[in-house]
Amino acid sequence: MGHVERARQIPLELPVRPARGRGDFFVAEANAMAVGGIDTWRTWPGSKFAIVGPEASGKTHLAHVWARDSGARIVPATDLAGAEIPDLCDAPVCVEDVDAIAGDATGEAALFHLHNLVLSEGHALLLTAAAPPAQLGIALPDLASRLMGTPFARLGPPDDILLTAVLAKLFADRQIVPAPSLIPYLVPRMGRSFGMAQRLVAEIDRTSLARARPVSLRIARECLARLEAEDDENGE
Numbered sequence: 573m574g575h576v577e578r579a580r581q582i583p584l585e586l587p588v589r590p591a592r593g594r595g596d597f598f599v600a601e602a603n604a605m606a607v608g609g610i611d612t613w614r615t616w617p618g619s620k621f622a623i624v625g626p627e628a629s630g631k632t633h634l635a636h637v638w639a640r641d642s643g644a645r646i647v648p649a650t651d652l653a654g655a656e657i658p659d660l661c662d663a664p665v666c667v668e669d670v671d672a673i674a675g676d677a678t679g680e681a682a683l684f685h686l687h688n689l690v691l692s693e694g695h696a697l698l699l700t701a702a703a704p705p706a707q708l709g710i711a712l713p714d715l716a717s718r719l720m721g722t723p724f725a726r727l728g729p730p731d732d733i734l735l736t737a738v739l740a741k742l743f744a745d746r747q748i749v750p751a752p753s754l755i756p757y758l759v760p761r762m763g764r765s766f767g768m769a770q771r772l773v774a775e776i777d778r779t780s781l782a783r784a785r786p787v788s789l790r791i792a793r794e795c796l797a798r799l800e801a802e803d804d805e806n807g808e
Contacts, residue, residue, distance in 0.1 A: 602728035609725045622699040625727030628766040631700040635666045649673045652682035661690040666698040674709040684715040742773040
């Protein structure tokens with residue numbers, strides 16, 4: 573009995589492989605401008621563009637779509653300080669989560685160098701961040717001035733149609749086929765954010781594995797209530 577309880581308490585964490593192809597990205601009003609920007613990358617003013625949005629809103633997915641179209645490399649902003657910048661700049665580049673290096677002198681200097689070099693080589697530069705380029709809090713004046721005029725598109729909060737598609741994709745990434753009634757139950761009751769969708773699907777998956785039970789409406793209802801209680805307790 574003790575072994576059974578222990579197995580239930582420590583579920584096996586299986587790898588999650590997000591699908592990041594163009595066909596896996598659902599286009600809706602909340603992201604249409606960003607998708608349009610990615611599709612017209614050869615005509616970006618100044619050869620640069622930024623995608624702005626909260627965590628889990630689709631920035632990385634769009635970055636991978638663009639990288640496949642353009643042959644770009646994708647590099648986290650936090651890796652730039654230790655990177656060989658000239659080696660990155662012989663092709664288009666996407667720098668993810670630029671806000672993560674705001675105020676970090678070494679990281680900002682590396683991005684400044686990359687920004688100048690990749691554009692001087694005639695390649696395009698894509699940035700992703702939680703806020704528009706002019707609001708990132710960049711301390712290095714020369715970098716801040718160069719980012720200031722970067723055109724950007726904002727990923728907005730999902731409507732019901734987009735949230736339905738996102739939940740379906742998140743379940744599919746985990747090789748879960750939910751009952752037909754499960755997603756329609758969750759959509760009108762959950763928090764309206766991509767982050768909540770990600771947390772909720774992960775919690776449903778963990779709970780299902782811990783109980784050695786298939787994903788069900790009952791498990792989904794319990795997980796949603798648990799996450800909402802946690803958010804209420806944390807004041808979110």
